[in-house]
Amino acid sequence: MIEKNALAYVNAFALLGTIPALCREVDEARELIKNEKISLGFKVKGGPCMTLVFKDGECTLVRGTDGCDILLAFSSAEKFNGMIDGTVTPIPRRGLLKVGFLLKRFMPLTDILTRYLRASDEDLANREFFEISTRLMFSVISNALVELANNDSVSRFSASNMVDGTVRLAILDECEARIGIKDHTLSLEDPDSAYSAYMVFPDIDVARALFDGKINAVAAVGLGKVRIGGMICNIDNLNRVLDRVSVYLQ
């Protein structure tokens, strides 16, 4: 059911791709990178290729690995996925002398990310933690939708049934994403861009309950707790990809 290469894209652009948001949202993460000026690239043979750039107390993601200070290269998607789940220890192909950043900054960052994405009930009892955790989940899901629609064979079928346009995904007053569809290929667009379909969660508690599978999305639409509209065939197909996201992120 899970395709290794598609999982690598999810791990790269959805999970590691949420580290920039983590560094914006969480003081502890921001503190870890505040004096860093370094870039960390990940290159997977036949798979994703990306760099996390740490500079001026911020983290940004760029596609490709050109000029990165540390390069982690993987001979297969399986090895890269192994690094994410902790069963493979990567050795830098470039920037061996900067390995301290990996151990003292990057690894703690991923630990913090894990704590927010696989949050304990105790942590979630703290409202601020709950809200940040949910916004980070939203980021992971938005990115994973795009990566799976472009790389997972079942989700590619869903994308083949989408029409050109832009879907607005949002938790009202909390976070926004725009997913563009062009010739059945998906991409993240500027969060302020115009849209032709929408799926909006009116509040963060409903969004969280849906993410955690505690309420049913179809019932939530009937109760007005999830608002959909516009070119609903794109929402329908995006929801089918969302089913795949839950398979990949379980």
Add this chain to the structure above:
Amino acid sequence: MFKIYEYNKSRELFSRAVKVIPSGIYGHQGPAEGCYVPVEAYPLFSERAEGTYLYDADGNRYIDYMCAYGPNILGYNDPEIDEAARRQRTLGDCTTLPSARMIEFAELLCDTVNIADWAFFAKNGNDVTTLAVMTARAHTKRKKIVFFKGYYHGVSPWTQKIDYSGVIEEDVMNNLYVDWNDINALEELFLTHKGEIAAVIGQPYMHGNFADNTLPEADFWQKVRRLCDEWGTVLIIDDVRAGFRLDLAGSDHYFGFEADLICFCKALANGYNVSALCGKEFLKNTVSGISFTGSYWLSAVPFAAGIACIEKMRRLDLPKLLIEKGTRLKNGLIDTAKKYGYDLHVSGVPSLFYLRIADDPSLMLHQEWIAECVKRGVFFTSHHNHFINAALSDEDIKLTVDIADEAFSVIKNRHS
């Protein structure tokens, strides 16, 4: 100014429903699949129905253009059909031996439907599309089935798609897809899968959702028929949705070709639950050899209702009547839209028309207009084709156009 409906009772019922029924109302009549945008504009439960009218749980009356998604063709609670059903109920319905009504119903279908040499009865459209595909596979000893993209043939796993919940690759691995009206692509499929294609299945024209409905191009079906003959493939027409609203002899007859198998349900018995697969003589023995039955499939009451329904449809020359009513409505709606500067597209055959305001390709404006119509008593949907029934009067059509007019004025003011 028309009264704006409120739905307090519907909301209360839905709150109860979600506690004990998955998603509250599942399937096409639910607010999610039904594309109720915004959900607050729509009723969720009905109380009763009569003629062309549906009354919701709050007592609001609608001119119902969904007709239970097709079954209501003569009018809800048609007295002739109900009387035939009542008489049969006093004799027996679900019994150990089938009634002779079953034979009479099959004889009537064979006399009415152009290609029918026999009829096999079940309950839902999905039952007979499934039997049709099994028949084609049993007859040809082949696996693959060709579908036209945008199709709907029911809910069994073979009719669904690889990305649908609960469907596995093996369920759909023999499904082949081709664009509607693309005869070259179909020809290519036959060449690529030489001797492997058991059947081509299609609705008589493309009434997919969220897009204008598309009629077959000139000679399209005749060319499909020729390809099927050339390759020894069974041609199945799924007339579950369109059946008896285009032509009582079958929608293949309407478009001037002959199917090998044709599937009916919805309008077959004006709401009584029965479906039928009709076919040509050469497939009769094959069907006889297929194990396919159900607890209620031979019940006599729906047969009696079906007989009365077909007899009345024949007497009224119903498709012609429905197309005339649909054309009057179509013209009225288009003219009213023009008054406000809107380009309303009405596609498909007028007896099962599809609506779309073309000025906004996102459909959001269209969804707003539909919602304003529903709140005033015209039950349209924003994503699906509609249905005309015989009980719809000229006064109902005029009222519909008046309500549509007010709904256009509301959205015009909102966006000006």
